[in-house]
Amino acid sequence: MRKLLILFVVLVILLVAADRISAYVAQRKIASRVAASYHFPTQPTVHIKGFPFLTQVVAGRYKEVDITLSSLTAGGMQMRDLHARFTGVNAPLNRVIGNGQGSMTADRAAATAFIPFASVQQRLPPGIKLAPDGGDLKLSGKLGYLGLDVPVSAAVSLRVSNSAIEVAPRHVTVAGGVPVVVPTELLGNRLAIAMPVRDLPMHLQIRGVRVMTGGFEVTASAQGVEFQNNG
DSSP, X not given: OHHHHHHXXXXXXXXXXXXXXXXXXXXXXXXXXXXXXHTOSSOOEEEEOOSOHHHHHHHTEEEEEEEEEEEEEETTEEEEEEEEEEEEEEOOHHHHHOOSSOEEEEEEEEEEEEEEHHXXXXXXXXXXXXEEETTEEEEEEEEEETTEEEEEEEEEEEEEOSSEEEEEEEEEEXXXXXXXXXXXXXXXXXXXXXXXOTTOSTTOEEXXXXXXXXXXXXXXXXXXXXXXXXX
C-alpha cells in the first residue's frame, strides 16, 4: 500500500510538471505569434489561465489568455503597459505549437493602456503645457498672436471618437495686460488636438479614457479577434 501511495504521488507530480511545462511552451509560442503578427519589437508576456492546462489543449479552447506589452506605438502615439485579456480563445494544438499557416481566434478582448502626458505634450503648440488639475486637466502658457505672446489658460475635456482621443479646450481665458482684443475661440481652435489611436494592435478599439497621475489610462475592447500565423 505504501509503495502504491508513493507511486501515486510521483505520478501526480509528473503530471503537474508536464502540465506546467506544456503551458510554458504554449505561452512562448503564442507570444512569438502575436509579436510576428503585429510586428512588435519585443515579444509580449503571455499567461494562460486555468488548471489543468492539458485539458484545455485537448479541447482546443482556453478560457482566458492574458497578454502584456511594456511599450508600443499606435498612430504615432507612444503608449506603455498594455494589458489585454482574451476570453474564449479557440486554438487547436497544431496551431498553438506548430509553425504552419493557420489562425487562432478569441471571442472577445478587454484591455487597458497608459499614455504619458509627454506623448500628448509633443502635439501641443510651443509654449503650452498640459497638467492635471485635481481630477481634470488644464492647458496654460503663451500663444503667439499678431506678434505678441498671449498668456492663455483653459480647462480640458476629453472625448473618444472612432479614430482618436480628442483634447478639447473649454473656458479659454486670456490674462490681463494684452494690448489687443484676442478672440478666445481662435485660441481654443489652436489648442485643440487629437491623439490618433485607431491603429491599436490585436483589433482593439478605444472605448474610454480617464486622467491618471502622469497621463491617461485608456480602456479598449474587441470582439472576434483573429491571430494569423505568419510563420
